[in-house]
Amino acid sequence: MQTSAKRHQVGLFVTCLVDMFRPSIGFATIKLLESAGCDVNVPSTQTCCGQPAFNSGDKATSIDIAKQTIEAFDGFEYVVGPSGSCISMLHHYPELFAESDPWHARATALKGRAYEITSFLTDVLNFDDILASYEGVATYHDSCSGLRELGVKQQPRTLLAKVANLSLNEMEESETCCGFGGTFCVKYPDISNRMVENKSANIDASGANTLLGGDLGCLLNMAGKLKRQGHAIEVRHIVEVLAGMTDEPAIGDANYNLGKAV
Amino acid sequence: MQIESPAFKENARIALHDVDLQKALGNLKAGFPTKRAAAIERMPEFDSLRDEAMQLKNHIIENLDLYLEQFEENVTKQGGHVHWARTSDDACKTILDICRQVGAKTVTKGKSMVSEEVNLNEYLEANGVTPVETDLGEYILQLRGDHPSHIIAPAIHLNLEDVTEAFHEHHGRPRSSDPAVLMQEAREMLREKFVAADVGITGANFCVAETGSTIIVTNEGNGDLTQTLPKTHIVITSIEKVVPTLEDMTLFQRLLARSATGQEFTVYNTLSTGPRRADDQDGPENFHVVLVDNGRSEMVGSEFQDMLRCIRCSACMNHCPVYGSVGGHSYGWVYPGPMGSVLTPKMIGIEKAGLLPNASTFCGKCESVCPVRIPLPKLMRHWREDEFSKHLSPKAARWGLGGWAFFAKRPSLYRLLSKGANRALRLMAGKKGRVTKLPLAGGWTDWRDMPAPSGKTFMEQYKQQQR
Amino acid sequence: MSRAEIFSNIRRGLGRGEASAEQKAAVKARLDQHKANLIPMRAQLPHHEQVALFKEMALEAAAEIIELTDIHEVPAACEAWLANREINELIAASDSQITALDWQSTPRIQLNHRVGKVGDIASLTTSFAGIAETGTLMLYSRQESPTTLNFLPDVHMVILHEKDIVGPYEDAWQKLRSSTAGTMPRTVNMITGPSRSADIEQRLQMGAHGPKELVILLISDSQ
Ligand code: SF4
Numbered sequence: 001m002q003t004s005a006k007r008h009q010v011g012l013f014v015t016c017l018v019d020m021f022r023p024s025i026g027f028a029t030i031k032l033l034e035s036a037g038c039d040v041n042v043p044s045t046q047t048c049c050g051q052p053a054f055n056s057g058d059k060a061t062s063i064d065i066a067k068q069t070i071e072a073f074d075g076f077e078y079v080v081g082p083s084g085s086c087i088s089m090l091h092h093y094p095e096l097f098a099e100s101d102p103w104h105a106r107a108t109a110l111k112g113r114a115y116e117i118t119s120f121l122t123d124v125l126n127f128d129d130i131l132a133s134y135e136g137v138a139t140y141h142d143s144c145s146g147l148r149e150l151g152v153k154q155q156p157r158t159l160l161a162k163v164a165n166l167s168l169n170e171m172e173e174s175e176t177c178c179g180f181g182g183t184f185c186v187k188y189p190d191i192s193n194r195m196v197e198n199k200s201a202n203i204d205a206s207g208a209n210t211l212l213g214g215d216l217g218c219l220l221n222m223a224g225k226l227k228r229q230g231h232a233i234e235v236r237h238i239v240e241v242l243a244g245m246t247d248e249p250a251i252g253d254a255n256y257n258l259g260k261a262v
Numbered sequence: 263m264q265i266e267s268p269a270f271k272e273n274a275r276i277a278l279h280d281v282d283l284q285k286a287l288g289n290l291k292a293g294f295p296t297k298r299a300a301a302i303e304r305m306p307e308f309d310s311l312r313d314e315a316m317q318l319k320n321h322i323i324e325n326l327d328l329y330l331e332q333f334e335e336n337v338t339k340q341g342g343h344v345h346w347a348r349t350s351d352d353a354c355k356t357i358l359d360i361c362r363q364v365g366a367k368t369v370t371k372g373k374s375m376v377s378e379e380v381n382l383n384e385y386l387e388a389n390g391v392t393p394v395e396t397d398l399g400e401y402i403l404q405l406r407g408d409h410p411s412h413i414i415a416p417a418i419h420l421n422l423e424d425v426t427e428a429f430h431e432h433h434g435r436p437r438s439s440d441p442a443v444l445m446q447e448a449r450e451m452l453r454e455k456f457v458a459a460d461v462g463i464t465g466a467n468f469c470v471a472e473t474g475s476t477i478i479v480t481n482e483g484n485g486d487l488t489q490t491l492p493k494t495h496i497v498i499t500s501i502e503k504v505v506p507t508l509e510d511m512t513l514f515q516r517l518l519a520r521s522a523t524g525q526e527f528t529v530y531n532t533l534s535t536g537p538r539r540a541d542d543q544d545g546p547e548n549f550h551v552v553l554v555d556n557g558r559s560e561m562v563g564s565e566f567q568d569m570l571r572c573i574r575c576s577a578c579m580n581h582c583p584v585y586g587s588v589g590g591h592s593y594g595w596v597y598p599g600p601m602g603s604v605l606t607p608k609m610i611g612i613e614k615a616g617l618l619p620n621a622s623t624f625c626g627k628c629e630s631v632c633p634v635r636i637p638l639p640k641l642m643r644h645w646r647e648d649e650f651s652k653h654l655s656p657k658a659a660r661w662g663l664g665g666w667a668f669f670a671k672r673p674s675l676y677r678l679l680s681k682g683a684n685r686a687l688r689l690m691a692g693k694k695g696r697v698t699k700l701p702l703a704g705g706w707t708d709w710r711d712m713p714a715p716s717g718k719t720f721m722e723q724y725k726q727q728q729r
Numbered sequence: 730m731s732r733a734e735i736f737s738n739i740r741r742g743l744g745r746g747e748a749s750a751e752q753k754a755a756v757k758a759r760l761d762q763h764k765a766n767l768i769p770m771r772a773q774l775p776h777h778e779q780v781a782l783f784k785e786m787a788l789e790a791a792a793e794i795i796e797l798t799d800i801h802e803v804p805a806a807c808e809a810w811l812a813n814r815e816i817n818e819l820i821a822a823s824d825s826q827i828t829a830l831d832w833q834s835t836p837r838i839q840l841n842h843r844v845g846k847v848g849d850i851a852s853l854t855t856s857f858a859g860i861a862e863t864g865t866l867m868l869y870s871r872q873e874s875p876t877t878l879n880f881l882p883d884v885h886m887v888i889l890h891e892k893d894i895v896g897p898y899e900d901a902w903q904k905l906r907s908s909t910a911g912t913m914p915r916t917v918n919m920i921t922g923p924s925r926s927a928d929i930e931q932r933l934q935m936g937a938h939g940p941k942e943l944v945i946l947l948i949s950d951s952q
Contacts, residue, residue: 014720018720019680019719019721020683020719021716022715023718023720023724024717026720026724027720027723042721044673044721045673046673047669047672050670052666053667053670056650056655056659056663057643057655058647058663059647061671064667064671065670065671068671068673144623144624144626145624145626148626148627148629175627176583176627177623177627179623180623181622181624182624184620184621186703186705186706187620188621189704189708189709190274190275190709191274191587191588191621193709194587195583195584195587195623220712220713223711223713224706224711225710225711227711228698228709248716251713252695252714253695254695289931293931305769306769307767307769311766311769314766314767318766325748327739327747328748328752328753329756330739332760340912340913346731346732346735347731348730348734396938397928399926402928416928417928420929420930422929422930441929441934445934445936445937448937449938454847456938472760472763474913475917481924481925481926481937482925482939483924483937483939483940484937484939486879486918486938487880487938487939490876490877490880491877506756507759507762507764508763508902509764509902510766512766512898512899515898516769516898526789526921527790527863527865529790529920529921529922529923529924529939530920530924531865532917532918533913533916534915534916536913536915538870538915539871539872539914539915542870542872543843544844544870544876545876545916553735555731559735559736560738560742561742562741563743563744
C-alpha cells in the first residue's frame with residue numbers, strides 16, 4: 001500500500017442521477033479509485049453540474065452552479081465522476097466566464113483536473129488492475145458526451161477486457177445517441193422514443209445479455225425501454241462490473257429491498 | 263415555401279408514423295454515412311484538410327468585404343454583372359427584372375437551395391415566368407408540387423412508387439417502376455426544356471474572387487445544360503460562398519463530395535466566368551451573379567459567425583438521429599437538420615423557429631462530421647440562450663427549471679429534494695423496481711419504464727458510512 | 730442600396746470601417762500568390778504512378794479507357810468503338826489535334842465539327858489535363874471546343890495524353906493559367922466519369938442529363 005501522503009487526492013463528483021437512483025455506482029467508483037491508489041472524498045456542497053440550465057439557455061443559473069461546483073472541489077488534485085456527460089459539463093465551465101473574470105481561470109483549472117472515471121483510471125493513472133469477474137456477454141453503449149467531448153472510447157473496453165469471464169459483443173451503431181438528451185426525452189418524447197427503439201433493437205441484435213455504459217441518464221433511458229419491451233437484458237453502469245459490485249439487481253430490475261431501505 | 267416550423271412537434275409526430283416516409287428515410291443511413299466513412303478511410307489527410315478549411319473560412323470571413331469586392335471587380339472585368347440582394351424580395355425582383363429584360367417566358371433551373379430560401383419559383387410563376395427544375399430530384403418535386411426535404415438529395419423522402427405515379431400522371435406514358443426507365447424519361451422530357459429556355463438559373467457552391475468565377479458541383483450534368491444553352495445565365499448564390507483563389511476552392515472541393523455523398527469527386531465541377539467569349543460557338547451571352555445576404559451579413563461578428571463557414575455538404579443531417587427519424591419536412595422550412603436548426607431561426611425568426619434548436623440531444627455527431635468544424639450544438643445552445651433571455655421558451659419549462667435551480671443552488675435543500683424524490687419513486691415502483699406511469703413525466707413513461715432508485719440516496723448512505 | 734447595407738453590416742460585424750491599406754495589400758498578395766493548401770500524399774507521386782492512379786480512379790468513376798500509343802490511332806479506335814454500337818456520326822471539336830488526324834481512312838464514321846445539339850449520339854474532344862488524384866479530366870471552352878459537346882451527346886469521347894496527367898488539382902490550375910495566358914475561359918469543366926443520379930431511392934443510375942458514357946482515349950506517346 002502507498003502511504004497516504006503519496007496517494008492522489010480525488011474529489012468524487014457523484015452526479016445527481018447516481019445520487020438519487022443508483023448509489024452503488026458512486027460506491028463502485030470510490031472502490032475503483034481507492035484500489036488505484038487514491039484518497040477519495042465527497043464534498044457535501046456539490047449538487048448538479050448545471051447541465052439542465054446550460055442546455056436550456058439559462059446562463060445565469062449555469063454560472064451560479066458552476067461557481068458552486070468550482071468551490072466545492074477547490075483543493076482537490078482531481079475531480080472524478082462516473083459520467084462523461086456531467087464531466088463534460090465541468091469542461092464547459094470556462095465558456096461561461098469572460099477571460100478577464102478570475103472565475104475563468106478557476107474554471108479552467110477545474111477543467112484540467114476533471115475526469116470521467118474510465119478515462120481517469122486509464123489515461124491518468126495507467127491503472128488496469130481489475131480483479132472482478134462477470135459471467136456474461138456484454139455490449140457497450142458509447143454515450144455521446146463522453147465519446148465526443150472527452151474522447152472516451154477505448155478506455156472502458158481496455159478495462160472490461162480485464163474482467164474475468166466477460167466477453168464483449170459490440171452492437172451496431174454503438175456510437176449513435178440513445179435519445180436521452182437530458183430534457184430532450186421529455187420535450188420531444190416521440191422522437192426520443194424512436195431513437196431509443198433503434199438503440200434497443202441494436203442492443204438486442206448484438207446477442208449480449210448485459211448492456212453496459214458510462215452514463216446513468218442513458219442507461220435509465222435504455223433500461224426503461226428494454227424493460228418496457230420485455231427484454232431480459234441486464235443494464236448496468238460499467239463501474240459496477242469493474243468493481244465487482246454486481247450483487248444489486250440491474251437497473252430497472254425488480255427485487256430492490258424496499259422495506260429495509262425506506 | 264410556407265413556414266411550418268412552429269408545428270415541428272406535430273410534424274415530427276406525423277412523420278414518425280408515416281410508414282412510407284420511414285421506409286424512404288431508411289435509404290439514407292445505408293447511403294451517405296457509410297459511403298462517407300469509406301471515402302475518408304482512403305484520405306488519411308482528411309482531418310488536416312478540415313482544420314485548414316476551417317481556418318481558411320475564418321480568414322475569408324475576417325476579410326469578407328475585401329474578397330467580395332475582388333469577386334465583383336473580376337466578374338465585371340469579364341463582362342458579367344453582380345447584383346446585391348439584401349433580402350429575398352430583392353433577390354426575386356432582381357431576377358425577374360433580368361428575365362423581363364430578355365423577354366424570358368421559361369427559365370430552366372439547376373439545383374439551388376438559395377433559390378428555395380428566397381422562394382424564387384413561386385415569385386417567378388406569379389409574375390408570368392415559368393421555372394423548370396432540371397435536377398432529377400427537384401424535377402420530381404416540382405411535378406408533385408413538393409419541396410426539398412434535404413439540401414443535396416431533395417427527394418429523399420419519396421419512394422419509387424411516388425416517382426412512378428408522378429411521371430405517369432405528367433408524362434402520360436405507361437407506368438414504370440424501373441428507376442433507369444424513369445430517369446431516361448426525365449432526360450427526354452427535359453431536353454426540349456433546356457433548349458427552349460430563355461434563361462438558365464443555377465446556384466453556386468463557391469465564388470472565386472481571383473477570377474470572378476462561380477462553380478457548380480453536380481452529378482447529373484443538368485446544371486451544365488441549364489447554364490450553357492440559354493442566352494442568359496443567372497447565378498443565384500450567397501455572400502459567404504466567396505473564396506480567394508482556385509487553389510483555395512480546391513481545398514473545399516476535396517472535402518465537399520466526400521462529406522456529402524462519399525464520392526471521391528462529384529462528376530461535374532464546372533466553373534463559369536463571364537458570358538461567352540467573342541469567338542465562342544456556344545454559351546450564354548449574358549452572365550449575372552445575384553449575391554444574396556438574407557441575414558448573413560449580420561452573422562458576421564455575432565455568436566453565429568461560425569455558421570458562415572458552412573459549405574452545404576449535408577453531412578450533419580445525414581448523420582443526425584433526429585433528422586433520420588423525422589425527415590426534413592418536419593423542420594418546416596428550407597434548411598433541415600442541424601445546420602437548419604442554426605440557420606432557420608436567423609432567417610425566419612426565433613419566435614417561429616424556436617423548436618428547432620431545441621430538438622437536439624446535443625449528441626455532437628453533427629459537429630464531429632462537419633468538414634469545416636462548425637460547433638453546431640454550441641450554436642443551437644446560443645439560440646436557446648436567446649430564446650430564454652427573450653422569455654420565449656415555454657412557461658412550464660421555465661418554471662420547472664426555475665424551481666429546480668432554486669434547489670440546485672442550495673446543497674442542503676437539494677439533499678432533501680433528492681431524498682424526497684427518491685422515496686416517492688421507490689414507493690411508486692413497489693416491488694417491480696420500476697414505474698410505468700409517472701405524473702408530470704408522461705413524456706418518459708408513455709414510451710418506457712422509469713427504473714426506480716435502488717435504495718437510499720448516495721449522499722445519505724455515504725454519510726451513514728462516514729459516521 | 731443593398732450593396733452598401735451589406736458591406737456596412739459586414740464591417741460593423743468585423744468591428745472596423747473600410748479595411749486598412751495593409752489589410753487590403755495582404756488580401757491582394759494572397760490572391761496573387763495562388764498558394765496551395767494541403768495537398769494529399771496520394772496526389773504527390775512520380776509521373777508514371779500518377780498515370781496509373783489516374784486510370785484506377787477514372788475506371789472507378791465508371792469511365793472507359795482505351796489505351797493508345799499514338800494520337801494517329803484515334804480515328805480507328807473511335808471507329809471501332811462506335812461501330813460496335815452502330816453509331817456512325819461523331820461530332821468533334823475543331824482542335825488542330827483532331828483536325829490534323831486522317832479521318833479519310835475511317836469511312837464508317839462521319840466526322841462533323843460543330844456545337845453539340847439535342848439528339849447527338851457521340852462527340853469527340855480533347856482534354857488539356859488529367860488529374861490523377863480522382864481520375865478527373867479538365868476541359869475548357871474556346872472557339873474550337875464548344876461546351877455543349879461535353880454535355881449533350883450520349884457518348885463523350887475524350888483524347889488525353891499521358892504527359893498531360895498531373896497529380897493534384899493544383900497542378901491543373903497552374904497548367905490552365907499558363908495555357909490561357911491568365912484569363913479564365915468562359916467555362917472550365919472538371920469531369921469525373923459519366924453523368925449519374927441517385928435521386929430515386931438513393932439507387933445509383935448512370936446517364937442522367939449528361940453523357941451516359943465517358944470514353945477516355947489515353948495516349949502514351951511512347952514511340
Ligand atoms: S453545417 Fe457542416 S456538415 Fe452541415 S451542411 Fe454545413 S458544412 Fe456540411
